Amino acid sequence: MFKIDNEFKNANISRTIRFTDSLFEKLNETAHKNDISFNLLVLQCCKYALENQQLDDDLSK
Numbered sequence: 001m002f003k004i005d006n007e008f009k010n011a012n013i014s015r016t017i018r019f020t021d022s023l024f025e026k027l028n029e030t031a032h033k034n035d036i037s038f039n040l041l042v043l044q045c046c047k048y049a050l051e052n053q054q055l056d057d058d059l060s061k
Contacts, residue, residue, distance in 0.1 A: 008043040
């Protein structure tokens with residue numbers, strides 16, 4: 001289950017990424033509802049996706 005925490009408050013590597021309008025709005029709304037920054041939410045989402053990804057080997061079983 002996706003859970004918001006403050007593990008990434010000191011993130012310091014800057015990158016530029018582009019979002020679709022609808023994804024940006026959903027992320028922005030979620031960050032606001034959880035009283036966290038947009039950046040912190042994106043970091044949390046990336047961590048969750050990496051930890052829960054299905055590897056190619058998993059798909060062939």
